[in-house]
Amino acid sequence: MIAASEIWGKRIGQDDLKIVEGIGPKICELLNNTGINTWSELADTTVERLQEILESAGDSYAIHNPSTWPRQAAMANDAKWSDLKAWQDELDGGKE
Numbered sequence: 001m002i003a004a005s006e007i008w009g010k011r012i013g014q015d016d017l018k019i020v021e022g023i024g025p026k027i028c029e030l031l032n033n034t035g036i037n038t039w040s041e042l043a044d045t046t047v048e049r050l051q052e053i054l055e056s057a058g059d060s061y062a063i064h065n066p067s068t069w070p071r072q073a074a075m076a077n078d079a080k081w082s083d084l085k086a087w088q089d090e091l092d093g094g095k096e
Helices: 004-008 025-033 039-043 047-056 069-077 081-090
Strands: none
């Protein structure tokens, strides 16, 4: 199995939501504040729920599209680093 660090060239912390394309520090903090702290929790969250969280945080968050976040998180949770990186290379800011 290939380690995440081999794919990204840096150490990836367990359950670092920022590995998901489209999630930066502020959105990570927002998700953490709503009880989403792990890749597994993010993978199990519906896109609709994620959109609600973003919209409730204001216009600067509502513009983000979380449609791929649960699938990206599931890939991270399953340590499918090569597949995740290849898919992220095709995404545009986390969107298909």
